[in-house]
Amino acid sequence: MNLSPDLSPDHARLVRKLDSLIELPVEDQAALGRLTLDVRDVAENVDITSEGDRPTSCCLLLEGYACRYSLLQDGQRQIMSFHMSGDLPDLQSLHVKTMDHGIGALTPCRVGFIPHGELLELTRTQPRITAALWKDTLVDAAIFRLWLKGMGRKTAKSRIAHLLCEVFARARAVDLAEDDHGFELPVTQAELGDALGLSTVHVNRVLQELRRDGLIASHGKYWEIRNGPGLAAVAEFDPTYLHLRRPLPRWA
Amino acid sequence: MNLSPDLSPDHARLVRKLDSLIELPVEDQAALGRLTLDVRDVAENVDITSEGDRPTSCCLLLEGYACRYSLLQDGQRQIMSFHMSGDLPDLQSLHVKTMDHGIGALTPCRVGFIPHGELLELTRTQPRITAALWKDTLVDAAIFRLWLKGMGRKTAKSRIAHLLCEVFARARAVDLAEDDHGFELPVTQAELGDALGLSTVHVNRVLQELRRDGLIASHGKYWEIRNGPGLAAVAEFDPTYLHLRRPLPRWA
DNA sequence: CGGATACTTGAGGGTTGTCAAAATATGTGG
DNA sequence: CCACATATTTTGACAACCCTCAAGTATCCG
Numbered sequence: 001m002n003l004s005p006d007l008s009p010d011h012a013r014l015v016r017k018l019d020s021l022i023e024l025p026v027e028d029q030a031a032l033g034r035l036t037l038d039v040r041d042v043a044e045n046v047d048i049t050s051e052g053d054r055p056t057s058c059c060l061l062l063e064g065y066a067c068r069y070s071l072l073q074d075g076q077r078q079i080m081s082f083h084m085s086g087d088l089p090d091l092q093s094l095h096v097k098t099m100d101h102g103i104g105a106l107t108p109c110r111v112g113f114i115p116h117g118e119l120l121e122l123t124r125t126q127p128r129i130t131a132a133l134w135k136d137t138l139v140d141a142a143i144f145r146l147w148l149k150g151m152g153r154k155t156a157k158s159r160i161a162h163l164l165c166e167v168f169a170r171a172r173a174v175d176l177a178e179d180d181h182g183f184e185l186p187v188t189q190a191e192l193g194d195a196l197g198l199s200t201v202h203v204n205r206v207l208q209e210l211r212r213d214g215l216i217a218s219h220g221k222y223w224e225i226r227n228g229p230g231l232a233a234v235a236e237f238d239p240t241y242l243h244l245r246r247p248l249p250r251w252a
Numbered sequence: 253m254n255l256s257p258d259l260s261p262d263h264a265r266l267v268r269k270l271d272s273l274i275e276l277p278v279e280d281q282a283a284l285g286r287l288t289l290d291v292r293d294v295a296e297n298v299d300i301t302s303e304g305d306r307p308t309s310c311c312l313l314l315e316g317y318a319c320r321y322s323l324l325q326d327g328q329r330q331i332m333s334f335h336m337s338g339d340l341p342d343l344q345s346l347h348v349k350t351m352d353h354g355i356g357a358l359t360p361c362r363v364g365f366i367p368h369g370e371l372l373e374l375t376r377t378q379p380r381i382t383a384a385l386w387k388d389t390l391v392d393a394a395i396f397r398l399w400l401k402g403m404g405r406k407t408a409k410s411r412i413a414h415l416l417c418e419v420f421a422r423a424r425a426v427d428l429a430e431d432d433h434g435f436e437l438p439v440t441q442a443e444l445g446d447a448l449g450l451s452t453v454h455v456n457r458v459l460q461e462l463r464r465d466g467l468i469a470s471h472g473k474y475w476e477i478r479n480g481p482g483l484a485a486v487a488e489f490d491p492t493y494l495h496l497r498r499p500l501p502r503w504a
Numbered sequence: 505c506g507g508a509t510a511c512t513t514g515a516g517g518g519t520t521g522t523c524a525a526a527a528t529a530t531g532t533g534g
Numbered sequence: 535c536c537a538c539a540t541a542t543t544t545t546g547a548c549a550a551c552c553c554t555c556a557a558g559t560a561t562c563c564g
Contacts, residue, residue: 142344145352
């Protein structure tokens with residue numbers, strides 16, 4: 001990647017993310033670099049955006065991890081995605097006015113809010129940026145589809161394996177994975193369960209099984225893929241759906 | 253809605269669909285009316301587009317019903333969405349080159365293929381059409397999220413109820429539902445199961461339960477919502493996520 | 505009318521959930 | 535840097551929702 005040197009570190013995260021989807025000429029990078037970023041801190045377990053809100057800006061996640069979620073009437077929670085630095089978890093609010101889900105901070109987060117107006121102006125003048133942003137929302141949708149496939153037709157073991165492959169691949173694509181197999185995902189087993197449609201107890205048992213099989217290891221919020229091909233096989237993981245420009249490790 | 257009178261019936265279906273999401277001035281309607289439609293017939297159970305394809309056009313469903321699906325290694329199928337006349341089920345191929353799932357015809361279908369080039373040209377010149385198309389893909393994503401929520405955290409009964417509410421609401425929005433509670437959804441119980449992550453047998457039993465409760469009735473491919481508020485309550489159905497411009501029946 | 509597809513029913517089993525509690529890790533104030 | 539409160543992980547027993555298998559019935563369509 002050819003990252004324009006005069007970008008702020010915050011803008012660079014955005015550019016790096018979009019550039020993982022579509023090659024962005026320096027002019028487009030510069031245009032992104034001129035976007036207003038209203039930076040704020042959000043505490044753990046606090047909403048960045050709540051269901052029912054009608055945002056007038058999109059949030060760029062700069063530091064920390066967040067999730068998309070929705071609550072049921074009985075208080076159960078469904079997590080629909082995990083987000084890391086560089087993600088625009090409520091980008092869809094650009095064209096879909098009312099939030100039909102919330103974005104919550106899984107860890108203390110630093111986020112930058114970009115006014116809708118500025119983004120819409122870019123989409124009127126910069127077709128490549130439009131394509132990149134649109135594609136980002138499309139990859140989101142592709143991820144939802146794969147989760148759907150997992151929830152509908154895969155075992156708990158395969159689902160968990162798939163999630164770990166996916167988060168690793170996404171982290172890798174934006175230079176957040178340290179090496180060929182380690183990455184950060186600061187979520188509790190209860191949160192994994194809420195994401196995968198499983199109980200905490202069952203998540204725990206299946207994780208133990210994956211460890212026993214030598215497929216993964218974990219130390220708190222850090223996860224390690226011990227046997228990539230094995231894990232990918234259990235998961236039936238094929239990264240095509242992430243539509244990344246740059247190749248991933250062979251096994252993924 | 254103010255449908256431009258000089259549209260072909262096929263183009264009108266597209267305009268009616270996009271207009272259900274965003275108000276389209278006549279100039280935009282006219283621009284849509286000039287799109288090339290390469291019309292073809294697709295037989296039941298044949299793919300309109302297959303997983304792995306790299307389409308150079310988007311298909312507009314003109315007549316019939318289709319579904320998005322993906323197969324697992326063991327042959328199981330996950331259906332990710334149902335599509336009706338007016339839908340653009342592979343619109344995402346505009347920006348995401350490789351199909352990560354297939355589009356299959358559930359009934360004999362008539363589809364019109366629109367060249368990517370023409371759509372991309374529109375997105376460069378007509379911001380409202382861009383917004384409408386983008387929003388269409390965003391509503392798709394919202395529907396995936398709701399299915400995800402259902403599969404993860406709802407009972408089979410609630411999931412089936414939700415699907416019926418949703419298809420009714422979508423059909424209503426494009427004038428495909430005959431009255432306040434009847435609509436067409438020509439799918440077998442096996443297909444419902446593949447969509448909802450359930451076995452055929454269980455779908456059957458739950459449908460009987462919904463009928464016994466007086467919530468629905470069905471005659472072959474036609475479905476009737478007998479008790480809208482009751483069904484919506486079981487489903488926890490709230491149509492906000494469909495982001496429709498025009499109101500739906502009170503209960504939905 | 506006949507074959508195929510779809511729907512229905514019954515019996516039994518398995519993956520996963522619930523409840524409850526113990527063990528361990530984490531974090532904060534003194 | 536320890537002590538205690540809290541959050542998280544782990545374990546066990548039992549139950550439930552849903553699945554599989556299998557067979558019978560209804561429906562569609564040429």
